[in-house]
Amino acid sequence: xxxxxxxxxxxxxxxxxxxxxxxxxxxxxxxxxxxxxxxxxxxxxxxxxxxxxxxxxxxxxxxxxxxxxxxxxxxxxxxxxxxxxxxxxxxxxxxxxxxxxxxxxxxxxxxxxxxxxxxxxxxxxxxxxxxxxxxxxxxxxxxxxxxxxxxxxxxxxxxxxxxxxxxxxxxxxxxxxxxxxxxxxxxxxxxxxxxxxxxxxxxxxxxxxxxxxxxxxxxxxxxxxxxxxxxxxxxxxxxxxxxxxxxxxxxxxxxxxxxxxxxxxxxxxxxxxxxxxxxxxxxxxxxxxxxxxxxxxxxxxxxxxxxxxxxxxxxxxxxxxxxxxxxxxxxxxxxxxxxxxxxxxxxxxxxx
Amino acid sequence: xxxxxxxxxxxxxxxxxxxxxxxxxxxxxxxxxxxxxxxxxxxxxxxxxxxxxxxxxxxxxxxxxxxxxxxxxxxxxxxxxxxxxxxxxxxxxxxxxxxxxxxxxxxxxxxxxxxxxxxxxxxxxxxxxxxxxxxxxxxxxxxxxxxxxxxxxxxxxxxxxxxxxxxxxxxxxxxxxxxxxxxxxxxxxxxxxxxxxxxxxxxxxxxxxxxxxxxxxxxxxxxxxxxxxxxxxxxxxxxxxxxxxxxxxxxxxxxxxxxxxxxxxxxxxxxxxxxxxxxxxxxxxxxxxxxxxxxxxxxxxxxxxxxxxxxxxxxxxxxxxxxxxxxxxxxxxxxxxxxxxxxxxxxxxxxxxxxxxxxxxxxxxxxxxxxxxxxxxxxxxxxxxxxxxxxxxxxxxxxxxxxxxxxxxxxxxxxxxxxxxxxxxxxxxxxxxxxxxxxxxxxxxxxxxxxxxxxxxxxxxxxxxxxxxxxxxxxxxxxxxxxxxxxxxxxxxxxxxxxxx
Numbered sequence: 001x002x003x004x005x006x007x008x009x010x011x012x013x014x015x016x017x018x019x020x021x022x023x024x025x026x027x028x029x030x031x032x033x034x035x036x037x038x039x040x041x042x043x044x045x046x047x048x049x050x051x052x053x054x055x056x057x058x059x060x061x062x063x064x065x066x067x068x069x070x071x072x073x074x075x076x077x078x079x080x081x082x083x084x085x086x087x088x089x090x091x092x093x094x095x096x097x098x099x100x101x102x103x104x105x106x107x108x109x110x111x112x113x114x115x116x117x118x119x120x121x122x123x124x125x126x127x128x129x130x131x132x133x134x135x136x137x138x139x140x141x142x143x144x145x146x147x148x149x150x151x152x153x154x155x156x157x158x159x160x161x162x163x164x165x166x167x168x169x170x171x172x173x174x175x176x177x178x179x180x181x182x183x184x185x186x187x188x189x190x191x192x193x194x195x196x197x198x199x200x201x202x203x204x205x206x207x208x209x210x211x212x213x214x215x216x217x218x219x220x221x222x223x224x225x226x227x228x229x230x231x232x233x234x235x236x237x238x239x240x241x242x243x244x245x246x247x248x249x250x251x252x253x254x255x256x257x258x259x260x261x262x263x264x265x266x267x268x269x270x271x272x273x274x275x276x277x278x279x280x281x282x283x284x285x286x287x288x289x290x291x292x293x294x295x296x297x298x299x300x301x302x303x304x305x306x307x308x309x310x311x312x313x314x315x316x317x318x319x320x321x322x323x324x325x326x327x328x329x330x331x332x333x334x335x336x337x338x339x340x341x342x343x344x345x346x347x348x349x350x351x352x
Numbered sequence: 353x354x355x356x357x358x359x360x361x362x363x364x365x366x367x368x369x370x371x372x373x374x375x376x377x378x379x380x381x382x383x384x385x386x387x388x389x390x391x392x393x394x395x396x397x398x399x400x401x402x403x404x405x406x407x408x409x410x411x412x413x414x415x416x417x418x419x420x421x422x423x424x425x426x427x428x429x430x431x432x433x434x435x436x437x438x439x440x441x442x443x444x445x446x447x448x449x450x451x452x453x454x455x456x457x458x459x460x461x462x463x464x465x466x467x468x469x470x471x472x473x474x475x476x477x478x479x480x481x482x483x484x485x486x487x488x489x490x491x492x493x494x495x496x497x498x499x500x501x502x503x504x505x506x507x508x509x510x511x512x513x514x515x516x517x518x519x520x521x522x523x524x525x526x527x528x529x530x531x532x533x534x535x536x537x538x539x540x541x542x543x544x545x546x547x548x549x550x551x552x553x554x555x556x557x558x559x560x561x562x563x564x565x566x567x568x569x570x571x572x573x574x575x576x577x578x579x580x581x582x583x584x585x586x587x588x589x590x591x592x593x594x595x596x597x598x599x600x601x602x603x604x605x606x607x608x609x610x611x612x613x614x615x616x617x618x619x620x621x622x623x624x625x626x627x628x629x630x631x632x633x634x635x636x637x638x639x640x641x642x643x644x645x646x647x648x649x650x651x652x653x654x655x656x657x658x659x660x661x662x663x664x665x666x667x668x669x670x671x672x673x674x675x676x677x678x679x680x681x682x683x684x685x686x687x688x689x690x691x692x693x694x695x696x697x698x699x700x701x702x703x704x705x706x707x708x709x710x711x712x713x714x715x716x717x718x719x720x721x722x723x724x725x726x727x728x729x730x731x732x733x734x735x736x737x738x739x740x741x742x743x744x745x746x747x748x749x750x751x752x753x754x755x756x757x758x759x760x761x762x763x764x765x766x767x768x769x770x771x772x773x774x775x776x777x778x779x780x781x782x783x784x785x786x787x788x789x790x791x792x793x794x795x796x797x798x799x800x801x802x803x804x805x806x807x808x809x810x811x812x813x814x815x816x817x818x819x820x821x822x823x824x825x826x827x828x829x830x831x832x833x834x835x836x837x838x839x840x841x842x843x844x845x846x847x848x849x850x851x852x853x
Contacts, residue, residue, distance in 0.1 A: 224706055224714035227695075231703050234692035240651060241681055241689055242703050243672030 028294070029308065032336040039332060045323055053322055054315035064314070066200040070272070071310035072303075073205045074099070074264040074281070078288025079306055080212050081133075081261035083297045085141075085151070085253045087220065088232040088246075092254065094140060094155025095261040096285025097162030098133035102262020103269045104166050105132025107185055107276040110192035110269070111174065118191040125192055126208070126266055133262015134255040136162060141254025145247035151254065159285070167278050174276070185276045194271035205267035212260055217299045229253070261285060287313065290338050309334070363389050363399070364558040370503060375525045375535045377549035379542070380578060385558040386538045390505050394426045395419040425501030427492040429508050435481035439463070439474055439491050446495045466497050470527045471520065486517035493524065504528065506537040510544055515806065522548040542571050554578055578779070599663040600624040601767045601798040602648060607657030609643055618643050619822045620657070625767060625798035630789060632813030633802040634838050640822040641802045645771055648800065649681060650674045662766065676707060680765035682785075684772030686744075686756045693745030697755055700744055701726045704759045729762035730754070733788060753781055757788060768792055768799045774808060786812060806838055 037047035058064045078095040085092045106129035113121060140158060143149040167183070176186040196203045220226040231239040232246055240246055264284060269276050287309050295301030316330030363385045370376050378386045391397050393404065395413040403410045406422055413419050419426070433442050440459050460476045467473050472490045480488065489509060496504055510518045525548050528535050539545060545552050546569060553563045554577040561577045602625040609618045618640050625631050635641050646652035647659065650671045659667045661677060675681070683689035691700050702709045702722045709718050723740060730737050735754045744752055753773075760768070770789065774782035789799050789812060803809050809816060810830045818826045818841040826833075826841040 222716055224710040224717060227699060227702060227717065228706065230695060230699070231692045234694040235687070237688060238690050238692055239703075240671065241649060241683070243670065243675045244703070245670070245672070 024296075028340045029337065032333065032340050035336050036333045043325065043329075045325065050319060050323055054311065054318050057318050058311050058314050063200075066202050067314060068307065068310045069202045069206070070200075071313055072306045073203070073209055074268055074284045075288055075291060075306040075310055075313075076209045076302060077212060077260050077264035077267070078285050079291035079295065079302045080216055081137075081257040081259075081264070081285075082289045082292035083295070083302060084216065084257040084260070085250075086292060086297055087229045088236075088249060088253060090141075090144065090250060090253060090257075091152040092137065092140075092155050092257050093152055093289060094137060094158050094162075094258070094285070095264075095288045096281060096283065097155070097159035098136050098258040098261035099265035099268070099281055099285050100159075100162040100166045101136040102129035102133035102259075102265030103276055103280055104162075104169060104265075105129055105262065106266035107169075107174070107188075107269055110188045111185060114189045114192065116191060121191045122194065122270075125270065126263060129262045129266025130259040131262070133265060134259030136262070137254045137258020138251055141251040141258075144254070145250040151250075163278070166276065166280065170276055170278055176275070183278055187275045188270060192270060193274060194267060196271070201272070203267075203271035205271050208263055208267065212263075213299050213303070261288070264288075282313065287334065290334060294337070309337075312337075363392070365402070366555070366558070366560050368553055368560065369563075370534045370536055371551075372502065372534050373529050373532045374550040375529055375537070375548055377545040377552045378536060378538045378555065379545050379552055379574060380555035384555040384578075386555055387507060388558075389555070390426065390507060390536065390538060393419070394424060394505060420499065420501075423500055423502040424505070425496030425499065425503070426505040427489065427496070427507065427509060431488050431492055433480045433488055433491060436479065438477050438479055439483075439494075440476045442480055442491060443495045443498055447499050462498060463494060467494060469531075470497065471523050472497075486513050486520065489513070489521070490524075501533075503534040503536065506535070508538055510539060510541065514804070518544065542574050545569075545574065546571065575779075598627045600626050600660070601662060602800065603660040604644075604647065605658045605660070607647060607659060608655045609647060609652055610655050617655075617822050618647065621647075621822075621824060623800075623817060623824075625800050627766075627796045627798055628793055629814040630793050630799040630801055630812050632809035632816045633800065633819060634804070634806060634809055634816060634841075635802075635819035640819045642771075643822070644819070645681075645769055645800075645802060648674075648767075648769055649679065676705070678763070678766035680760035680763060680768045682756060682760055682768065682770040682773045686752050689771075690756050691744045691752065694743055696742060697726065697738060697740045697744055697747075698722050700755075701759050701762070705763055725762050726755075726758060729758040733758055733761060734784070753785070757785060761788065761792075765792075766797055768797060770799060770801045770803075772803055772805075773801070774803070774805065782808075809838075 033051070037051070040047040040050055056064075058068055078099060081095045081098065082092050106125040109125040109128040110121070113124065116124070136158065137155065140149070140151045140154040143154050144151040170183045170185055174185045176182070176184055178186070194203045194205055220229065228239070228244050229249065231242070231244060232249055236246060265280065268280055268284075273280065291302060291305040291309055294305040312330060312333055316327060319325040319329055320327040366385070366389055368378075368389065378390070380386045388397065392399050393413065395415045395418050398414065404413055405411065411422055413422060413424070416426075434445070437445075440456065440463060443463060444459055463476045467490070470493075472494050474483065474487050474490050474494070480491065483491065493504065493506075509521060513521065522544075525535055525537075529550070537549075546566065549566050551563060551565055552569055552574065554561050554574060556578060564573070564577075602623070604621050604623040607618055607621045607623075621640075621644065623631070623644070633641055633644060643652060647654060650666075650669055650673075654667055657667075658665060661669070661674065661679070666674060666677075669677075681690065687693050692703070695703070698719060702717055702719070708725075709722050710716075711718050726740065727737055733754070735758060738747055738751050738755065744755065747755065768789065770785075773785050773789075786808065789801065793799055793814075799812075801809065801812060813830055815829055816827065816833060816838065817824055818838055820841060826838075
């Protein structure tokens with residue numbers, strides 16, 4: 001079975017982009033790490049030792065490595081949640097809120113339908129999670145499609161609403177009477193828990209990740225819808241004139257993006273937390289945004305960037321525990337990475 | 353002077369002399385290298401070799417800032433004014449050595465002084481967004497004069513001006529010449545060159561093919577310099593092919609649209625296009641032509657009134673439905689309106705009729721069919737086939753327009769909506785486009801041709817409609833209207849039109 005000429009051509013174009021983006025990616029990264037090292041020095045810490053600790057504790061052991069994978073699962077999903085709408089230049093900053101609402105919907109399913117067998121309940125709460133995040137993001141999508149509110153603003157603000165909404169349920173009606181005064185729901189039944197693999201905490205959620213990545217790539221590069229999305233992204237005016245329903249795409253892509261973030265929320269409550277808590281996510285939605293921008297929407301880039309930021313996030317815990325730095329110190333590194341990525345993007349636009 | 357871009361020799365050992373007190377026209381087809389040469393002079397590009405001398409001294413112009421220092425100024429095709437600010441503020445922004453506290457009254461006085469001297473009257477306190485294209489151009493020229501430019505470069509300054517505004521611009525040139533300025537203006541319109549230039553330099557494929565004094569220049573000579581051989585377009589009108597007994601392809605009845613922001617609202621437009629006729633729509637840009645097109649395409653909703661396509665009420669049809677029912681759209685600015693620069697020729701072609709090429713409900717695309725269709729269509733139109741898997745943004749303007757024409761004609765449209773289809777096209781491509789409209793008309797299709805080029809409208813149209821301020825100011829056939837009459841209708845000076853007769 002041979003590739004047709006145009007498939008080969010597409011593949012080679014894709015490869016070139018892949019190389020270009022990976023070079024860009026590592027260059028930027030090195031820069032951010034150097035700046036952060038200077039900061040560590042200013043704190044009186046030895047940056048080489050700190051980096052070595054982060055490295056050995058995450059990549060140096062099977063356990064550490066498996067924890068990276070655990071973090072990568074929600075990060076990849078929230079990154080695709082940003083990458084999908086960004087194909088038509090929509091900026092979804094609301095991954096965090098969409099993740100929370102997805103978790104909320106999934107929790108509702110897990111708590112009320114807890115007598116169902118796992119092979120029905122798990123797919124069902126996954127759908128709920130997707131729907132929750134998707135509908136939440138659709139609010140911003142519709143507002144944008146109507147031309148009323150910028151999706152950047154509305155997704156950002158809805159983050160706070162979503163988190164407060166989850167707080168309302170876990171402090172109020174859904175609070176587990178058996179867990180003293182902790183703000184959390186009752187624990188999920190086994191049927192609503194995503195099974196882990198082997199003795200690690202890595203769980204079946206990675207299937208969603210693989211599926212989402214594959215679909216993302218396939219739809220964009222091969223299908224009619226991918227072509228239409230690239231047309232909107234490339235020239236909305238021309239797209240409008242050739243009859244592509246732009247406002248439909250805005251709402252739909254926001255829905256899909258939000259849905260993926262919601263799925264990440266469902267995965268977190270079902271596989272990791274086992275119940276809904278206010279401290280559901282250490283900012284997965286925001287880090288996902290960072291990943292998507294670093295990767296420039298390239299699926300392999302997303303995996304690589306998600307891996308890196310999973311290491312950085314895990315490294316934050318190490319810096320806190322072993323070096324006595326505040327836990328938020330690692331946010332400085334995240335912010336540095338963001339700045340470098342954004343400045344690079346801006347430069348590109350300027351040159352054009 | 354030599355400048356090459358990858359794969360193209362944009363300027364090949366070009367020599368050009370500009371004297372003070374002359375109007376120098378730079379004439380050539382699109383892509384002949386005129387703009388490149390001027391951009392080198394203005395410091396946008398660096399020449400690969402060659403030098404620029406100013407008053408005999410070699411100078412280095414590395415940036416527009418340098419150019420400004422050497423008193424060279426340029427008016428671009430797309431103006432560089434800030435719409436929200438007033439004329440005075442726009443001019444002030446451009447001046448060198450702007451004082452910290454502005455002497456606004458002094459500025460206004462200077463603007464008025466200079467504008468009177470050169471026939472460039474504009475209201476200094478008006479906001480720029482309120483100005484017409486012609487007025488904005490005046491502001492651009494004023495800006496350069498106040499900044500003490502000695503050499504003024506104008507890139508296709510007449511492109512979107514009404515006939516009387518063009519005359520006004522030429523008067524300005526006369527005043528500037530009198531005061532010793534050097535004026536360079538880039539164009540591809542022969543008549544303008546002969547009307548206002550002192551000397552004419554013709555470029556073809558990056559080389560200067562000749563420099564003439566206006567007294568030695570004739571249209572034929574210039575054409576042969578531009579193209580290497582004399583070509584003339586058949587202006588012969590074809591016989592009647594309009595079919596009045598058939599139902600109209602397009603009918604607008606009392607259509608009005610809301611006026612929002614800068615858009616002109618249409619007011620009670622009635623318009624029909626019959627099979628086998630070309631209806632020309634004339635008007636100075638911004639008088640509702642874009643809106644007429646948008647209404648037909650379904651991009652703009654009608655406030656009131658009804659739209660019929662092929663005899664059916666199509667007032668509420670979606671853009672996709674209208675397009676797939678047989679409406680082709682040929683825009684003035686393909687990269688802005690019809691093509692996605694980053695996508696390839698094939699991909700753009702696929703987008704133009706996506707239902708035809710989608711397979712398995714959209715899961716994959718039939719690229720072979722796409723390729724066959726575009727190749728067949730290009731061949732049928734007698735165009736060369738460019739490489740189909742290159743991004744369309746990399747094509748030259750003429751090639752791009754040819755691809756768009758082929759793409760739209762591939763669907764055998766019943767109604768062709770052409771927006772300034774030859775604007776910015778070189779002469780040969782323009783002829784090909786016009787030939788295409790004639791051919792379509794003779795095979796029973798309808799064409800709605802929106803253009804500012806009155807000669808084109810007169811040469812092609814079976815009927816003419818003139819728009820002014822969103823209303824139909826007049827209709828007629830090219831036989832019972834003169835170009836001047838249409839010009840007056842376009843500018844709303846009906847009184848003059850009456851008294852002139």
